[in-house]
Amino acid sequence: MAGRLRLGVNIDHVATVRNARGGDYPDPYRAAQLAEAAGADGITAHLREDRRHISDADIAALSEGLSIPLNLEMAATEEMQSIALRHRPHAVCLVPEKRQERTTEGGLEVARDENRLAHFIAPLAASGCRVSIFVAAHRPQIEAARRIGAAVVELHTGAYCDAHAEGRLAERDAELERLTEMAALAADLGLEVHAGHGLTYDTVAPIAALPQVAELNIGHFLIGEAIFRGLGPAIDEMRRHMDEARTT
Ligand SMILES: CC(=O)[C@@H](O)[C@H](O)COP(=O)(O)O
Numbered sequence: 001m002a003g004r005l006r007l008g009v010n011i012d013h014v015a016t017v018r019n020a021r022g023g024d025y026p027d028p029y030r031a032a033q034l035a036e037a038a039g040a041d042g043i044t045a046h047l048r049e050d051r052r053h054i055s056d057a058d059i060a061a062l063s064e065g066l067s068i069p070l071n072l073e074m075a076a077t078e079e080m081q082s083i084a085l086r087h088r089p090h091a092v093c094l095v096p097e098k099r100q101e102r103t104t105e106g107g108l109e110v111a112r113d114e115n116r117l118a119h120f121i122a123p124l125a126a127s128g129c130r131v132s133i134f135v136a137a138h139r140p141q142i143e144a145a146r147r148i149g150a151a152v153v154e155l156h157t158g159a160y161c162d163a164h165a166e167g168r169l170a171e172r173d174a175e176l177e178r179l180t181e182m183a184a185l186a187a188d189l190g191l192e193v194h195a196g197h198g199l200t201y202d203t204v205a206p207i208a209a210l211p212q213v214a215e216l217n218i219g220h221f222l223i224g225e226a227i228f229r230g231l232g233p234a235i236d237e238m239r240r241h242m243d244e245a246r247t248t
């Protein structure tokens with residue numbers, strides 16, 4: 001049987017609410033502490049280039065104060081590299097960013113940017129960060145992630161979740177099949193496998209059941225659900241879905 005699946009709680013959208021009014025309430029760091037108390041294994045925060053939610057000060061506070069690992073999501077830019085090298089989070093996850101997108105639309109294009117990305121991640125890895133690449137479930141991207149020396153790939157589950165939410169069930173099942181095959185490929189290549197984006201109580205079980213997946217990163221749904229039942233209970237229920245999927 002596969003080992004216990006880790007849950008990383010993404011707190012970006014606590015900052016979205018804070019930034020709607022300016023000021024410092026609600027504080028993502030406080031949400032991270034609550035998530036930790038509720039059993040989160042790590043905290044994920046995406047410092048976007050446009051700073052639409054998480055801020056530089058949030059990353060500083062999370063880096064200094066957390067006692068569980070911080071996974072810093074960021075674009076592969078020089079500015080972000082120097083921020084990561086300053087704080088040296090447990091993990092850095094490289095994600096694609098488009099200025100006008102509502103959320104992260106796809107995986108990082110690794111295969112066509114191998115040389116630059118290999119040089120980009122080298123100092124991060126040398127400084128002790130586990131480098132993760134956020135990829136679509138496509139073989140060429142996963143093979144390229146391996147070649148550039150990444151330790152981890154995080155499989156983008158957004159297409160699977162969107163298809164589920166919109167009732168496109170054949171497409172959902174086809175995407176789940178791709179995720180299943182690519183999780184196995186990534187593990188065969190020696191990569192640690194994570195997954196995330198858009199996961200909910202309804203969609204998490206088949207992803208949690210993939211034996212190669214070591215970590216899920218979940219944010220938007222949990223922060224939304226926290227409005228109705230509180231962050232701790234929202235995380236508890238996600239944990240229960242994950243554990244059940246792993247043992248059945
Ligand atoms: C990379 C990813 O899938 C998310 O973790 C990311 O945080 C999405 O960006 P937004 O939080 O801005 O939607």
Ligand SMILES: NCC(=O)COP(=O)(O)O
Nearest residue numbers: 010196197198217219220
């Ligand atoms: N990397 C995925 C993540 O951190 C959370 O994504 P979401 O649950 O906010 O869509």
